[in-house]
Amino acid sequence: MSEILITGGSLIDGTGAAPRAADVLLRDDSIVAVGPHGTVVAAADALRINATGKTVMPGLIDAHLHSTFDDVQSNDELFFHREAAMSALTTSQNLQKILRAGVTSFMDPDTAWGIGPSVRDAIDCGVIDGPRMKTGYQALLTAVGGTAGRLIPDEGRTGYAQVVNNTDEIVMWTRRHIKYGADWIKIHATGSVPTRKGELLVWTEDEMKASCDTAHDLGIPVTAHCRSDESTAAAVRAGVDLILHASYITEDTVQLLVDSGTPVCPTFTFLANLADYGPKVGAGIGQEDLFRGEIRATAKMMRAAYDAGVPILCGSESGFALTPYGHWHGREMEVFVNELGLTPLEAITCGTKNGALAMRMDDVGVIDVGYRADVLVVDGDPSKDIRLLNDKSRFAHIISKGKPVDTTRPWPSHTKIPGSKVANWSSEPLTFERAMTPD
Ligand SMILES: [Zn+2]
Structure with missing residues:
Protein backbone atom coordinates (compact mmCIF):
# COMPACT_ATOMS: atom_id res chain seq x y z
CA MET A 1 0.00 0.00 0.00
CA SER A 2 1.37 3.41 -0.88
CA GLU A 3 -0.20 6.75 -0.03
CA ILE A 4 0.28 10.27 -1.35
CA LEU A 5 -1.16 13.24 0.60
CA ILE A 6 -1.49 16.52 -1.29
CA THR A 7 -2.07 19.43 1.07
CA GLY A 8 -2.68 23.17 0.93
CA GLY A 9 -3.77 23.38 -2.69
CA SER A 10 -6.70 24.89 -4.50
CA LEU A 11 -8.79 22.05 -5.96
CA ILE A 12 -10.36 22.13 -9.42
CA ASP A 13 -12.22 18.83 -9.32
CA GLY A 14 -13.08 18.57 -13.04
CA THR A 15 -16.88 18.77 -12.58
CA GLY A 16 -17.00 22.49 -13.35
CA ALA A 17 -17.33 23.43 -9.67
CA ALA A 18 -15.47 26.54 -8.56
CA PRO A 19 -11.97 26.02 -7.12
CA ARG A 20 -11.96 25.28 -3.40
CA ALA A 21 -9.34 24.76 -0.72
CA ALA A 22 -8.89 21.02 -0.23
CA ASP A 23 -6.43 18.27 0.64
CA VAL A 24 -6.44 15.04 -1.37
CA LEU A 25 -5.31 11.57 -0.26
CA LEU A 26 -4.37 8.88 -2.77
CA ARG A 27 -3.92 5.22 -1.88
CA ASP A 28 -2.43 3.07 -4.62
CA ASP A 29 -4.58 3.82 -7.70
CA SER A 30 -7.54 5.36 -5.84
CA ILE A 31 -8.55 8.71 -4.43
CA VAL A 32 -9.58 7.79 -0.89
CA ALA A 33 -10.20 11.18 0.79
CA VAL A 34 -10.88 14.79 -0.19
CA GLY A 35 -11.49 17.35 2.53
CA PRO A 36 -10.83 20.87 3.86
CA HIS A 37 -7.19 21.76 4.54
CA GLY A 38 -5.84 19.97 7.61
CA THR A 39 -8.67 17.44 7.93
CA VAL A 40 -7.30 14.53 5.88
CA VAL A 41 -5.10 12.04 7.73
CA ALA A 42 -2.51 9.90 5.95
CA ALA A 43 -0.32 6.99 7.00
CA ALA A 44 2.99 7.91 8.64
CA ASP A 45 5.00 6.78 5.63
CA ALA A 46 2.82 8.58 3.04
CA LEU A 47 4.54 10.73 0.46
CA ARG A 48 3.58 14.33 1.26
CA ILE A 49 3.24 17.01 -1.42
CA ASN A 50 2.85 20.63 -0.33
CA ALA A 51 0.59 22.27 -2.93
CA THR A 52 0.27 25.64 -1.20
CA GLY A 53 -0.24 28.34 -3.85
CA LYS A 54 -0.80 25.67 -6.48
CA THR A 55 -3.80 24.05 -8.18
CA VAL A 56 -4.69 20.38 -7.76
CA MET A 57 -6.74 18.93 -10.64
CA PRO A 58 -7.43 15.71 -12.55
CA GLY A 59 -4.92 14.49 -15.11
CA GLY A 330 -3.53 21.42 -23.47
CA ARG A 331 -4.04 23.60 -26.53
CA GLU A 332 -7.60 22.47 -27.29
CA MET A 333 -8.82 23.97 -24.01
CA GLU A 334 -7.27 27.31 -24.98
CA VAL A 335 -9.04 27.12 -28.38
CA PHE A 336 -12.33 26.36 -26.59
CA VAL A 337 -11.87 29.49 -24.45
CA ASN A 338 -10.89 31.70 -27.39
CA GLU A 339 -13.18 30.37 -30.13
CA LEU A 340 -16.15 28.81 -28.31
CA GLY A 341 -16.16 31.41 -25.54
CA LEU A 342 -16.08 28.80 -22.76
CA THR A 343 -14.78 29.81 -19.36
CA PRO A 344 -11.47 28.18 -18.42
CA LEU A 345 -13.32 26.01 -15.87
CA GLU A 346 -15.76 24.82 -18.54
CA ALA A 347 -12.88 24.06 -20.89
CA ILE A 348 -11.11 22.10 -18.12
CA THR A 349 -14.22 19.93 -17.70
CA CYS A 350 -14.07 19.20 -21.46
CA GLY A 351 -10.41 18.19 -21.04
CA THR A 352 -10.95 16.04 -17.94
CA LYS A 353 -14.41 14.78 -16.91
CA ASN A 354 -15.87 14.68 -20.45
CA GLY A 355 -12.85 12.72 -21.70
CA ALA A 356 -14.04 9.80 -19.57
CA LEU A 357 -16.66 9.23 -22.30
CA ALA A 358 -13.88 8.39 -24.77
CA MET A 359 -12.25 6.12 -22.18
CA ARG A 360 -15.60 4.40 -21.53
CA MET A 361 -14.66 4.66 -17.86
CA ASP A 362 -16.73 6.24 -15.08
CA ASP A 363 -13.88 6.70 -12.60
CA VAL A 364 -11.41 8.99 -14.39
CA GLY A 365 -11.39 12.73 -15.08
CA VAL A 366 -12.66 13.90 -11.69
CA ILE A 367 -11.05 14.38 -8.28
CA ASP A 368 -13.38 12.73 -5.79
CA VAL A 369 -13.42 9.70 -3.54
CA GLY A 370 -13.61 6.49 -5.58
CA TYR A 371 -11.94 7.90 -8.69
CA ARG A 372 -8.57 6.71 -10.03
CA ALA A 373 -5.42 8.40 -8.76
CA ASP A 374 -4.54 10.58 -11.79
CA VAL A 375 -3.69 14.03 -10.43
CA LEU A 376 -1.85 17.17 -11.55
CA VAL A 377 -0.37 19.78 -9.25
CA VAL A 378 -0.11 22.94 -11.32
CA ASP A 379 1.96 25.99 -10.53
CA GLY A 380 -0.63 28.80 -10.85
CA ASP A 381 -4.37 28.99 -11.45
CA PRO A 382 -5.60 27.57 -14.78
CA SER A 383 -9.14 28.78 -13.98
CA LYS A 384 -7.69 32.26 -14.57
CA ASP A 385 -5.22 31.42 -17.35
CA ILE A 386 -6.00 28.27 -19.35
CA ARG A 387 -2.68 28.50 -21.21
CA LEU A 388 -0.89 27.19 -18.11
CA LEU A 389 -2.14 23.71 -19.01
CA ASN A 390 -0.17 23.68 -22.23
CA ASP A 391 3.03 24.68 -20.43
CA LYS A 392 4.87 21.62 -19.10
CA SER A 393 7.08 23.77 -16.87
CA ARG A 394 3.94 24.51 -14.81
CA PHE A 395 3.35 20.88 -13.82
CA ALA A 396 4.96 20.67 -10.41
CA HIS A 397 3.74 17.08 -10.01
CA ILE A 398 2.10 14.58 -12.33
CA ILE A 399 0.64 11.53 -10.63
CA SER A 400 -0.44 8.67 -12.88
CA LYS A 401 -2.15 5.57 -11.46
CA GLY A 402 -1.10 6.65 -7.98
CA LYS A 403 2.61 7.03 -8.81
CA PRO A 404 4.58 10.25 -9.34
CA VAL A 405 5.92 10.66 -12.88
CA ASP A 406 9.66 11.42 -12.94
CA THR A 407 9.89 14.72 -14.80
CA THR A 408 13.56 15.28 -13.97
CA ARG A 409 14.93 12.87 -16.58
CA PRO A 410 16.02 14.32 -19.94
CA TRP A 411 13.20 14.80 -22.47
CA PRO A 412 12.95 11.53 -24.49
CA SER A 413 14.11 11.85 -28.08
CA HIS A 414 15.63 9.82 -30.88
CA THR A 415 17.72 10.55 -33.95
CA LYS A 416 16.54 9.84 -37.50
CA ILE A 417 15.47 6.23 -37.91
CA PRO A 418 16.79 4.64 -41.13
CA GLY A 419 14.09 4.37 -43.78
CA SER A 420 11.42 6.19 -41.79
CA LYS A 421 11.62 9.57 -43.51
CA VAL A 422 10.80 10.55 -47.08
CA ALA A 423 13.65 12.53 -48.58
CA ASN A 424 12.93 15.27 -51.10
CA TRP A 425 15.26 15.28 -54.11
CA SER A 426 14.78 19.02 -54.38
CA SER A 427 12.23 21.68 -53.57
CA GLU A 428 12.00 22.86 -57.19
CA PRO A 429 12.90 21.48 -60.65
CA LEU A 430 16.51 22.06 -61.71
CA THR A 431 15.91 23.64 -65.10
CA PHE A 432 18.87 24.72 -67.27
CA GLU A 433 17.94 28.37 -66.64
CA ARG A 434 17.81 27.83 -62.88
CA ALA A 435 21.21 26.13 -62.97
CA MET A 436 22.74 29.01 -64.91
CA THR A 437 21.25 31.69 -62.62
CA PRO A 438 23.82 32.89 -60.08
CA ASP A 439 22.47 32.72 -56.48
ZN1 LIG B 1 -7.12 11.88 -35.93
Whole structure:
Protein backbone atom coordinates (compact mmCIF):
# COMPACT_ATOMS: atom_id res chain seq x y z
CA MET A 1 0.00 0.00 0.00
CA SER A 2 1.37 3.41 -0.88
CA GLU A 3 -0.20 6.75 -0.03
CA ILE A 4 0.28 10.27 -1.35
CA LEU A 5 -1.16 13.24 0.60
CA ILE A 6 -1.49 16.52 -1.29
CA THR A 7 -2.07 19.43 1.07
CA GLY A 8 -2.68 23.17 0.93
CA GLY A 9 -3.77 23.38 -2.69
CA SER A 10 -6.70 24.89 -4.50
CA LEU A 11 -8.79 22.05 -5.96
CA ILE A 12 -10.36 22.13 -9.42
CA ASP A 13 -12.22 18.83 -9.32
CA GLY A 14 -13.08 18.57 -13.04
CA THR A 15 -16.88 18.77 -12.58
CA GLY A 16 -17.00 22.49 -13.35
CA ALA A 17 -17.33 23.43 -9.67
CA ALA A 18 -15.47 26.54 -8.56
CA PRO A 19 -11.97 26.02 -7.12
CA ARG A 20 -11.96 25.28 -3.40
CA ALA A 21 -9.34 24.76 -0.72
CA ALA A 22 -8.89 21.02 -0.23
CA ASP A 23 -6.43 18.27 0.64
CA VAL A 24 -6.44 15.04 -1.37
CA LEU A 25 -5.31 11.57 -0.26
CA LEU A 26 -4.37 8.88 -2.77
CA ARG A 27 -3.92 5.22 -1.88
CA ASP A 28 -2.43 3.07 -4.62
CA ASP A 29 -4.58 3.82 -7.70
CA SER A 30 -7.54 5.36 -5.84
CA ILE A 31 -8.55 8.71 -4.43
CA VAL A 32 -9.58 7.79 -0.89
CA ALA A 33 -10.20 11.18 0.79
CA VAL A 34 -10.88 14.79 -0.19
CA GLY A 35 -11.49 17.35 2.53
CA PRO A 36 -10.83 20.87 3.86
CA HIS A 37 -7.19 21.76 4.54
CA GLY A 38 -5.84 19.97 7.61
CA THR A 39 -8.67 17.44 7.93
CA VAL A 40 -7.30 14.53 5.88
CA VAL A 41 -5.10 12.04 7.73
CA ALA A 42 -2.51 9.90 5.95
CA ALA A 43 -0.32 6.99 7.00
CA ALA A 44 2.99 7.91 8.64
CA ASP A 45 5.00 6.78 5.63
CA ALA A 46 2.82 8.58 3.04
CA LEU A 47 4.54 10.73 0.46
CA ARG A 48 3.58 14.33 1.26
CA ILE A 49 3.24 17.01 -1.42
CA ASN A 50 2.85 20.63 -0.33
CA ALA A 51 0.59 22.27 -2.93
CA THR A 52 0.27 25.64 -1.20
CA GLY A 53 -0.24 28.34 -3.85
CA LYS A 54 -0.80 25.67 -6.48
CA THR A 55 -3.80 24.05 -8.18
CA VAL A 56 -4.69 20.38 -7.76
CA MET A 57 -6.74 18.93 -10.64
CA PRO A 58 -7.43 15.71 -12.55
CA GLY A 59 -4.92 14.49 -15.11
CA LEU A 60 -5.82 15.56 -18.65
CA ILE A 61 -7.73 13.18 -20.92
CA ASP A 62 -6.76 13.52 -24.57
CA ALA A 63 -9.69 11.97 -26.41
CA HIS A 64 -8.10 11.96 -29.87
CA LEU A 65 -4.41 11.40 -30.50
CA HIS A 66 -2.33 9.03 -32.60
CA SER A 67 0.27 7.47 -30.33
CA THR A 68 1.88 5.30 -33.05
CA PHE A 69 2.60 7.91 -35.76
CA ASP A 70 5.90 9.23 -34.33
CA ASP A 71 5.37 12.90 -35.33
CA VAL A 72 5.03 11.97 -39.00
CA GLN A 73 5.69 14.63 -41.66
CA SER A 74 3.67 13.26 -44.59
CA ASN A 75 1.05 10.69 -45.60
CA ASP A 76 3.72 9.03 -47.70
CA GLU A 77 5.80 8.39 -44.58
CA LEU A 78 2.79 7.35 -42.58
CA PHE A 79 1.50 4.73 -45.00
CA PHE A 80 4.65 3.46 -46.72
CA HIS A 81 7.76 4.17 -44.65
CA ARG A 82 6.95 2.75 -41.24
CA GLU A 83 7.34 -0.79 -39.95
CA ALA A 84 5.02 -2.18 -37.29
CA ALA A 85 7.81 -3.22 -34.90
CA MET A 86 9.63 0.13 -35.08
CA SER A 87 6.31 1.93 -34.63
CA ALA A 88 5.72 -0.02 -31.42
CA LEU A 89 9.20 0.85 -30.13
CA THR A 90 8.91 4.57 -30.91
CA THR A 91 5.43 4.57 -29.36
CA SER A 92 6.87 3.33 -26.07
CA GLN A 93 9.16 6.36 -26.03
CA ASN A 94 6.49 8.82 -27.14
CA LEU A 95 4.15 7.69 -24.37
CA GLN A 96 6.61 9.26 -21.93
CA LYS A 97 6.21 12.63 -23.63
CA ILE A 98 2.42 12.35 -23.48
CA LEU A 99 2.56 11.57 -19.74
CA ARG A 100 4.93 14.45 -19.05
CA ALA A 101 2.47 16.84 -20.69
CA GLY A 102 -0.02 15.97 -17.94
CA VAL A 103 -2.07 13.48 -20.00
CA THR A 104 -2.95 10.53 -17.78
CA SER A 105 -5.53 8.97 -20.14
CA PHE A 106 -5.98 9.00 -23.88
CA MET A 107 -7.97 7.45 -26.71
CA ASP A 108 -6.20 6.50 -29.92
CA PRO A 109 -8.77 5.67 -32.61
CA ASP A 110 -6.50 4.05 -35.20
CA THR A 111 -2.97 2.75 -35.04
CA ALA A 112 -0.12 1.93 -37.45
CA TRP A 113 -0.54 -1.67 -38.61
CA GLY A 114 -3.05 -2.23 -35.79
CA ILE A 115 -0.46 -2.23 -33.00
CA GLY A 116 -2.75 -0.28 -30.62
CA PRO A 117 -4.14 -3.21 -28.62
CA SER A 118 -0.60 -4.56 -28.09
CA VAL A 119 0.60 -1.14 -26.89
CA ARG A 120 -2.37 -0.87 -24.53
CA ASP A 121 -1.77 -4.35 -23.14
CA ALA A 122 1.95 -3.61 -22.72
CA ILE A 123 1.02 -0.54 -20.62
CA ASP A 124 -1.63 -2.39 -18.60
CA CYS A 125 0.73 -5.31 -17.87
CA GLY A 126 3.66 -3.10 -16.90
CA VAL A 127 5.89 -3.94 -19.88
CA ILE A 128 6.15 -0.19 -20.63
CA ASP A 129 5.06 2.96 -18.79
CA GLY A 130 2.30 5.09 -20.20
CA PRO A 131 -1.00 6.81 -19.55
CA ARG A 132 -4.23 4.82 -19.52
CA MET A 133 -5.00 3.96 -23.12
CA LYS A 134 -8.13 3.01 -25.01
CA THR A 135 -7.52 2.12 -28.60
CA GLY A 136 -8.88 1.28 -31.99
CA TYR A 137 -7.08 -1.11 -34.35
CA GLN A 138 -6.90 0.45 -37.83
CA ALA A 139 -9.34 2.88 -39.41
CA LEU A 140 -11.90 1.46 -41.81
CA LEU A 141 -11.74 3.30 -45.17
CA THR A 142 -13.78 2.74 -48.31
CA ALA A 143 -11.84 2.48 -51.59
CA VAL A 144 -12.37 6.21 -52.11
CA GLY A 145 -9.86 6.60 -49.30
CA GLY A 146 -9.51 8.92 -46.37
CA THR A 147 -7.46 12.07 -45.91
CA ALA A 148 -4.67 10.47 -47.96
CA GLY A 149 -6.87 10.16 -51.07
CA ARG A 150 -5.22 8.19 -53.88
CA LEU A 151 -2.36 7.00 -51.68
CA ILE A 152 -4.81 4.53 -50.17
CA PRO A 153 -4.75 1.18 -52.04
CA ASP A 154 -7.92 -0.21 -53.64
CA GLU A 155 -7.96 -3.09 -51.20
CA GLY A 156 -6.02 -4.51 -48.26
CA ARG A 157 -4.28 -2.49 -45.59
CA THR A 158 -1.44 -0.06 -45.13
CA GLY A 159 -0.34 1.99 -42.14
CA TYR A 160 -3.39 2.87 -40.09
CA ALA A 161 -5.82 2.09 -42.94
CA GLN A 162 -7.91 -1.00 -43.63
CA VAL A 163 -9.84 -0.74 -46.90
CA VAL A 164 -13.38 -2.15 -46.92
CA ASN A 165 -15.11 -2.48 -50.29
CA ASN A 166 -18.64 -3.63 -49.46
CA THR A 167 -20.96 -4.31 -46.55
CA ASP A 168 -19.70 -7.87 -46.14
CA GLU A 169 -16.14 -6.60 -45.72
CA ILE A 170 -17.32 -3.90 -43.32
CA VAL A 171 -18.97 -6.49 -41.10
CA MET A 172 -15.99 -8.87 -41.39
CA TRP A 173 -13.37 -6.26 -40.51
CA THR A 174 -15.43 -4.78 -37.70
CA ARG A 175 -15.58 -8.24 -36.16
CA ARG A 176 -11.87 -8.90 -36.77
CA HIS A 177 -10.82 -5.62 -35.16
CA ILE A 178 -12.83 -6.57 -32.10
CA LYS A 179 -11.23 -10.01 -32.08
CA TYR A 180 -7.80 -8.34 -32.27
CA GLY A 181 -8.61 -6.33 -29.13
CA ALA A 182 -9.98 -2.96 -30.26
CA ASP A 183 -11.75 -0.88 -27.60
CA TRP A 184 -13.22 1.26 -30.42
CA ILE A 185 -14.02 0.80 -34.10
CA LYS A 186 -12.96 3.77 -36.25
CA ILE A 187 -14.76 4.75 -39.45
CA HIS A 188 -13.18 7.29 -41.81
CA ALA A 189 -16.50 8.76 -42.95
CA THR A 190 -14.98 11.49 -45.14
CA GLY A 191 -12.08 11.47 -47.55
CA SER A 192 -10.40 13.70 -50.04
CA VAL A 193 -10.50 13.36 -53.83
CA PRO A 194 -7.85 15.42 -55.61
CA THR A 195 -10.25 17.20 -57.97
CA ARG A 196 -12.81 18.08 -55.28
CA LYS A 197 -12.88 20.70 -52.54
CA GLY A 198 -12.94 19.75 -48.88
CA GLU A 199 -13.62 16.20 -47.71
CA LEU A 200 -16.49 14.16 -49.18
CA LEU A 201 -18.74 11.69 -47.43
CA VAL A 202 -17.35 8.37 -48.74
CA TRP A 203 -19.58 5.94 -46.83
CA THR A 204 -23.31 5.40 -47.21
CA GLU A 205 -25.38 5.68 -44.07
CA ASP A 206 -26.26 1.97 -44.42
CA GLU A 207 -22.57 1.06 -44.55
CA MET A 208 -21.89 3.00 -41.35
CA LYS A 209 -24.91 1.38 -39.76
CA ALA A 210 -23.57 -2.08 -40.69
CA SER A 211 -20.35 -1.37 -38.77
CA CYS A 212 -22.19 0.19 -35.82
CA ASP A 213 -24.71 -2.67 -35.52
CA THR A 214 -21.95 -5.28 -35.71
CA ALA A 215 -19.78 -3.50 -33.14
CA HIS A 216 -22.67 -2.76 -30.79
CA ASP A 217 -23.77 -6.41 -30.85
CA LEU A 218 -20.31 -7.21 -29.48
CA GLY A 219 -20.41 -4.37 -26.93
CA ILE A 220 -17.90 -2.12 -28.70
CA PRO A 221 -18.47 1.58 -29.56
CA VAL A 222 -17.75 3.26 -32.89
CA THR A 223 -16.09 6.59 -33.59
CA ALA A 224 -16.03 8.39 -36.94
CA HIS A 225 -13.86 11.01 -38.63
CA CYS A 226 -16.40 13.50 -40.05
CA ARG A 227 -15.05 16.62 -41.70
CA SER A 228 -18.42 17.84 -42.98
CA ASP A 229 -21.99 18.49 -41.86
CA GLU A 230 -23.45 15.77 -44.09
CA SER A 231 -21.09 13.10 -42.73
CA THR A 232 -21.71 14.12 -39.13
CA ALA A 233 -25.48 13.86 -39.57
CA ALA A 234 -25.21 10.49 -41.35
CA ALA A 235 -22.86 9.14 -38.66
CA VAL A 236 -25.19 10.16 -35.84
CA ARG A 237 -28.19 8.59 -37.58
CA ALA A 238 -26.18 5.40 -38.19
CA GLY A 239 -25.45 5.05 -34.48
CA VAL A 240 -21.83 6.28 -34.21
CA ASP A 241 -20.95 6.82 -30.53
CA LEU A 242 -18.34 9.59 -30.78
CA ILE A 243 -17.91 12.13 -33.59
CA LEU A 244 -14.40 13.40 -34.39
CA HIS A 245 -14.23 16.90 -35.94
CA ALA A 246 -17.91 17.52 -36.89
CA SER A 247 -16.67 20.32 -39.17
CA TYR A 248 -19.13 22.85 -40.57
CA ILE A 249 -22.12 21.40 -38.71
CA THR A 250 -25.47 23.15 -39.13
CA GLU A 251 -28.37 23.77 -36.76
CA ASP A 252 -30.18 20.60 -37.91
CA THR A 253 -27.14 18.46 -37.14
CA VAL A 254 -26.74 20.10 -33.73
CA GLN A 255 -30.35 19.03 -33.06
CA LEU A 256 -29.47 15.45 -34.10
CA LEU A 257 -26.54 15.49 -31.68
CA VAL A 258 -28.76 16.82 -28.90
CA ASP A 259 -31.46 14.21 -29.52
CA SER A 260 -28.97 11.31 -29.65
CA GLY A 261 -26.68 12.63 -26.89
CA THR A 262 -23.67 11.78 -29.07
CA PRO A 263 -20.45 13.37 -27.78
CA VAL A 264 -18.18 15.36 -30.10
CA CYS A 265 -14.41 15.77 -30.07
CA PRO A 266 -13.87 18.67 -32.52
CA THR A 267 -10.06 18.46 -32.41
CA PHE A 268 -9.32 22.02 -33.47
CA THR A 269 -5.70 21.88 -32.30
CA PHE A 270 -4.21 20.63 -35.58
CA LEU A 271 -6.00 23.40 -37.53
CA ALA A 272 -5.16 26.01 -34.92
CA ASN A 273 -1.48 25.06 -35.00
CA LEU A 274 -1.46 25.24 -38.80
CA ALA A 275 -3.19 28.61 -38.78
CA ASP A 276 -1.15 30.19 -35.99
CA TYR A 277 2.27 28.59 -36.30
CA GLY A 278 2.36 26.55 -39.55
CA PRO A 279 4.41 29.06 -41.54
CA LYS A 280 7.13 28.93 -38.85
CA VAL A 281 7.82 25.33 -39.90
CA GLY A 282 7.08 25.70 -43.61
CA ALA A 283 3.53 24.31 -43.39
CA GLY A 284 0.26 25.66 -44.77
CA ILE A 285 1.86 28.86 -46.00
CA GLY A 286 -0.87 31.09 -47.45
CA GLN A 287 -3.61 28.76 -46.17
CA GLU A 288 -3.77 30.15 -42.64
CA ASP A 289 -7.14 31.80 -43.31
CA LEU A 290 -8.59 28.54 -44.67
CA PHE A 291 -7.72 26.67 -41.47
CA ARG A 292 -8.83 29.53 -39.23
CA GLY A 293 -12.02 29.67 -41.30
CA GLU A 294 -12.84 26.00 -40.59
CA ILE A 295 -12.46 26.63 -36.87
CA ARG A 296 -14.59 29.79 -36.96
CA ALA A 297 -17.26 28.20 -39.16
CA THR A 298 -17.53 25.22 -36.82
CA ALA A 299 -17.07 27.01 -33.48
CA LYS A 300 -20.38 28.86 -33.47
CA MET A 301 -22.46 25.69 -33.91
CA MET A 302 -20.16 23.78 -31.53
CA ARG A 303 -20.99 26.40 -28.92
CA ALA A 304 -24.70 25.94 -29.66
CA ALA A 305 -24.26 22.18 -29.22
CA TYR A 306 -22.39 22.75 -25.93
CA ASP A 307 -25.17 25.03 -24.67
CA ALA A 308 -27.76 22.40 -25.58
CA GLY A 309 -25.93 19.78 -23.49
CA VAL A 310 -23.87 17.90 -26.10
CA PRO A 311 -20.71 16.62 -24.34
CA ILE A 312 -17.66 18.25 -25.94
CA LEU A 313 -14.27 16.50 -25.50
CA CYS A 314 -10.70 17.69 -25.97
CA GLY A 315 -8.44 16.05 -28.54
CA SER A 316 -5.02 17.19 -29.70
CA GLU A 317 -4.47 14.99 -32.79
CA SER A 318 -0.90 14.57 -31.50
CA GLY A 319 1.38 12.35 -33.56
CA PHE A 320 1.97 14.62 -36.55
CA ALA A 321 4.89 17.00 -37.12
CA LEU A 322 2.45 19.88 -36.52
CA THR A 323 1.26 18.34 -33.26
CA PRO A 324 4.31 16.57 -31.81
CA TYR A 325 3.86 14.49 -28.68
CA GLY A 326 4.11 16.32 -25.39
CA HIS A 327 3.69 19.82 -26.77
CA TRP A 328 0.02 20.56 -27.53
CA HIS A 329 -2.19 18.37 -25.34
CA GLY A 330 -3.53 21.42 -23.47
CA ARG A 331 -4.04 23.60 -26.53
CA GLU A 332 -7.60 22.47 -27.29
CA MET A 333 -8.82 23.97 -24.01
CA GLU A 334 -7.27 27.31 -24.98
CA VAL A 335 -9.04 27.12 -28.38
CA PHE A 336 -12.33 26.36 -26.59
CA VAL A 337 -11.87 29.49 -24.45
CA ASN A 338 -10.89 31.70 -27.39
CA GLU A 339 -13.18 30.37 -30.13
CA LEU A 340 -16.15 28.81 -28.31
CA GLY A 341 -16.16 31.41 -25.54
CA LEU A 342 -16.08 28.80 -22.76
CA THR A 343 -14.78 29.81 -19.36
CA PRO A 344 -11.47 28.18 -18.42
CA LEU A 345 -13.32 26.01 -15.87
CA GLU A 346 -15.76 24.82 -18.54
CA ALA A 347 -12.88 24.06 -20.89
CA ILE A 348 -11.11 22.10 -18.12
CA THR A 349 -14.22 19.93 -17.70
CA CYS A 350 -14.07 19.20 -21.46
CA GLY A 351 -10.41 18.19 -21.04
CA THR A 352 -10.95 16.04 -17.94
CA LYS A 353 -14.41 14.78 -16.91
CA ASN A 354 -15.87 14.68 -20.45
CA GLY A 355 -12.85 12.72 -21.70
CA ALA A 356 -14.04 9.80 -19.57
CA LEU A 357 -16.66 9.23 -22.30
CA ALA A 358 -13.88 8.39 -24.77
CA MET A 359 -12.25 6.12 -22.18
CA ARG A 360 -15.60 4.40 -21.53
CA MET A 361 -14.66 4.66 -17.86
CA ASP A 362 -16.73 6.24 -15.08
CA ASP A 363 -13.88 6.70 -12.60
CA VAL A 364 -11.41 8.99 -14.39
CA GLY A 365 -11.39 12.73 -15.08
CA VAL A 366 -12.66 13.90 -11.69
CA ILE A 367 -11.05 14.38 -8.28
CA ASP A 368 -13.38 12.73 -5.79
CA VAL A 369 -13.42 9.70 -3.54
CA GLY A 370 -13.61 6.49 -5.58
CA TYR A 371 -11.94 7.90 -8.69
CA ARG A 372 -8.57 6.71 -10.03
CA ALA A 373 -5.42 8.40 -8.76
CA ASP A 374 -4.54 10.58 -11.79
CA VAL A 375 -3.69 14.03 -10.43
CA LEU A 376 -1.85 17.17 -11.55
CA VAL A 377 -0.37 19.78 -9.25
CA VAL A 378 -0.11 22.94 -11.32
CA ASP A 379 1.96 25.99 -10.53
CA GLY A 380 -0.63 28.80 -10.85
CA ASP A 381 -4.37 28.99 -11.45
CA PRO A 382 -5.60 27.57 -14.78
CA SER A 383 -9.14 28.78 -13.98
CA LYS A 384 -7.69 32.26 -14.57
CA ASP A 385 -5.22 31.42 -17.35
CA ILE A 386 -6.00 28.27 -19.35
CA ARG A 387 -2.68 28.50 -21.21
CA LEU A 388 -0.89 27.19 -18.11
CA LEU A 389 -2.14 23.71 -19.01
CA ASN A 390 -0.17 23.68 -22.23
CA ASP A 391 3.03 24.68 -20.43
CA LYS A 392 4.87 21.62 -19.10
CA SER A 393 7.08 23.77 -16.87
CA ARG A 394 3.94 24.51 -14.81
CA PHE A 395 3.35 20.88 -13.82
CA ALA A 396 4.96 20.67 -10.41
CA HIS A 397 3.74 17.08 -10.01
CA ILE A 398 2.10 14.58 -12.33
CA ILE A 399 0.64 11.53 -10.63
CA SER A 400 -0.44 8.67 -12.88
CA LYS A 401 -2.15 5.57 -11.46
CA GLY A 402 -1.10 6.65 -7.98
CA LYS A 403 2.61 7.03 -8.81
CA PRO A 404 4.58 10.25 -9.34
CA VAL A 405 5.92 10.66 -12.88
CA ASP A 406 9.66 11.42 -12.94
CA THR A 407 9.89 14.72 -14.80
CA THR A 408 13.56 15.28 -13.97
CA ARG A 409 14.93 12.87 -16.58
CA PRO A 410 16.02 14.32 -19.94
CA TRP A 411 13.20 14.80 -22.47
CA PRO A 412 12.95 11.53 -24.49
CA SER A 413 14.11 11.85 -28.08
CA HIS A 414 15.63 9.82 -30.88
CA THR A 415 17.72 10.55 -33.95
CA LYS A 416 16.54 9.84 -37.50
CA ILE A 417 15.47 6.23 -37.91
CA PRO A 418 16.79 4.64 -41.13
CA GLY A 419 14.09 4.37 -43.78
CA SER A 420 11.42 6.19 -41.79
CA LYS A 421 11.62 9.57 -43.51
CA VAL A 422 10.80 10.55 -47.08
CA ALA A 423 13.65 12.53 -48.58
CA ASN A 424 12.93 15.27 -51.10
CA TRP A 425 15.26 15.28 -54.11
CA SER A 426 14.78 19.02 -54.38
CA SER A 427 12.23 21.68 -53.57
CA GLU A 428 12.00 22.86 -57.19
CA PRO A 429 12.90 21.48 -60.65
CA LEU A 430 16.51 22.06 -61.71
CA THR A 431 15.91 23.64 -65.10
CA PHE A 432 18.87 24.72 -67.27
CA GLU A 433 17.94 28.37 -66.64
CA ARG A 434 17.81 27.83 -62.88
CA ALA A 435 21.21 26.13 -62.97
CA MET A 436 22.74 29.01 -64.91
CA THR A 437 21.25 31.69 -62.62
CA PRO A 438 23.82 32.89 -60.08
CA ASP A 439 22.47 32.72 -56.48
ZN1 LIG B 1 -7.12 11.88 -35.93
